[in-house]
Amino acid sequence: MSTLFAVRDSLRDHALLTSSQIAAILNLPKSTVEDMLRYWQSRGRVEAVSLSSAKSCGSSCQSGSCSSCTSPAQNAALQAWRWRDQSEVSAGSVMTFHPPQHP
């Protein structure tokens, strides 16, 4: 299985995905997928997109009846990854893979 290129192809197909989504699609460990994403990032081929959701409830929703206020998936800040077209990659992109600094 060509895993690194499979990650690339998933991002090309879906345009914006989280590491969990890629891991689910390709049946790979999330930590491995994150390493691969960081490799592509070091090559200037993907960019991380930080997303966070805003919370507010209105008259039809008090005490969290809509559950949006209490949903962990909504509360958490999300980081997604977007594949960059060749034209977006600058000529001076870093070529070296800097492995992640987390466990």
Add this chain to the structure above:
Amino acid sequence: MSACHENQGRAAPVLSEQSIVLAGNPNCGKTTVFNLLTGAHQQVGNWPGVTVEKRSGSLQLAKKKVSVIDLPGVYSLMGGGGEDQRVARDFLLDTPVDLIVNIVDASNLERHLALTAELLETGHPMLLIMNMTDEAEARGWKLHCAELENALGIPVVPMVARKNKGRDYLLQRMIEALQKKPQGHPIVYPAPVEEALQTLGTAISGQTTARTRVDALRLLDGSAQPSSEQNAKILKDLRRHIELISDEDPADLVMDRRFSWAHDMAGIALQAHGKKGLREKINHHLDRIVLNEWLGVPIFLLVLYLVFVVSFSGGNIFLDFFDQASAALLIHGTGHLLLLAGLPDWLISVIAGGVGGGLNLVISFIPPIGLTFLFLAFLDDSGYMARAAYAMDRLMRRMGLPGNALVPMVIGFGCNVPAIMGARIIEDPRGRILTVLMQPFMSCSARLTIYMAFAVVFFRSNGGQVVFALYVLGILVALLTAWLLGKTALRGETMPFVMELPPYRLPSFRSVVLQSWQRLKVFIFRVGKVIAVIGLVLFILPGIGWTSQGLRSTDIDHSLLAQGSRALVPIFAPMGIKTDNWPAVSGLVAGAAAKEIVIGTLNGIYQRQNAADLMADYRQPDIIGQLRDALLTIPANALTFVRTLDDPLGLSAMTSTSATEQASGAESATLQAIAAGFTPLSAFAYLVFVLLYVPCASTMGALRREVGWGWMGFSLLYGTGLAWGTSTLIFQAGTFAAHPAASLAWIAGILTSFGLLIIALRIYGRRQEASPAASVKKQAAA
């Protein structure tokens, strides 16, 4: 000739005695193994970076003193990381050691094997420790060390270092390894890369040893620079050659092969088994089905369908009990007690009929609404709802719509306001406006009360299907609205959406019940309060109407409320509202403030109209008998539920026009009055109007905040127009045979108006494109 800049001027350290080096990713347990081997007491911890510099100790192996060196954790020999990783990397590349003991975390094997792949390329003798095997087994993995040993060509030792498990076996295998010096099977790269490595290795040192292979790899993947112009030219030619043949960058090919190798090796070493392994397999297979490109959306619709059908049918078993028992106690019982207390009739009517009647109405809907909340909470907690949104995303993008809209849409099932605010996650202004404008069409929980009330009266045996149809209609109208605007007024590129997929889990009973109760509590107290208060207000306020003597006190049927509503009835007549059903119009007008008020208004008016009849009930109530009858409805309804199981689509009831279908068992005067004021067709058209017209004042406020006055105004007019047009289309199509010419005229008029709207939106869109100053961005900035 020096191979690379990184090696220039660096003399390799010489180790006088046999040496063993511990190497691995940070936090793999190197220091624990070091302490186990040397008897040292170095600090250990469950976080990376405990070791930041190399340290050494000694060990007696087969009566020989062996030096043991503990290196800082390192992820890659190719580069990256801080000073600690550089120390480890330089040592591993430049120092001739007798044995590298590579320690990997068995519970995170695939990731840790990436370094193993690089270490094998150094050509040093190696031994692999699979540490933390207990954690891997706890996660449902079965270890196959012998198979991995064969695949790698080096000894593999399972260990739980922190529990001192496997030390003796490790010592035994280390003695063997120091004698046999197993170098393992290095990765074989694709043919063009292998050829390039050979050419580069020869160019670097005149021979292709393991060390020069590493140097060549570092040149090829860009982590080192050539030391001479000649080598730079060779490298450039080789890279170009590989790119021509493979259409890939050589660095990517090298990394892909390493990741793939680690994936394959992990697959050999670990196999899922047991409870946890079974769960992962189930999760994987479930995702393959639920996230499937073609099956995802139909499955979502099927799940939604089942939720409403089962909730409604199951809720029906207890609905009559709740309705009749609460009516006996809260209306008749309270009225009788108040009568015995000697209160005046008007006060008894206010308390028993107004407040009691309102509470009776709310309590009646507890079973089906409670079950709906229970199922939705179950789906939410199980991790399915997030996947449903993901599955719908692909459909939306195919339609050229922003996938982001799906997450707020799911939230919109609860309340439209947070759904609109949730659209802030979308950075693209165009996508945000489209998403915001879709949300008012999602059926919020306040609308569910109205659906349930009408479904109980008119669609008793197939109410679940009707409610499901309304939910789906809302989704379709939302999608079509975004598609239409995306093609006309808000043209542009769509951005994809992102949503974290939570793991599947069996929802905890407590969590689901608490979540549903939270929603049900809000429904009971908030909706109940609104219905009771409005009922009270409409009961207390004397009817004031315009008479021949001017404004005078009148009964409610001749009040200003009735006169104003009757004046508006002709507007709603094409969608089936009869002239004498002016309370239905009052409900719609009041419902523009909040959807809960629709039923509250209907309840207040109908109870007031019915007040005289209720007074007779208060005088001679049969509360015990009513409670007994209420109890008897449970087995009878359960039997009906079982009998209809073979008709999940409720097709048999679709054609039923029996009067007994209407208000069957409904004790509430409001439900009986609704039954008298509508036909099933006009009731459905009314529900469609409720679904599509102005959601509520709060939603309008949120719209104004998020997209400005202009788009809020558009949403208000578009939603109301669409609601009227769709409801009229449904009613006219349903009664076409009775008045074909009139129906045809209405249908043609509505379709023509819709066509004109599309043209107007297209013209607006073109003007916007021509006028960057008035671009979407500017509007979205609001």
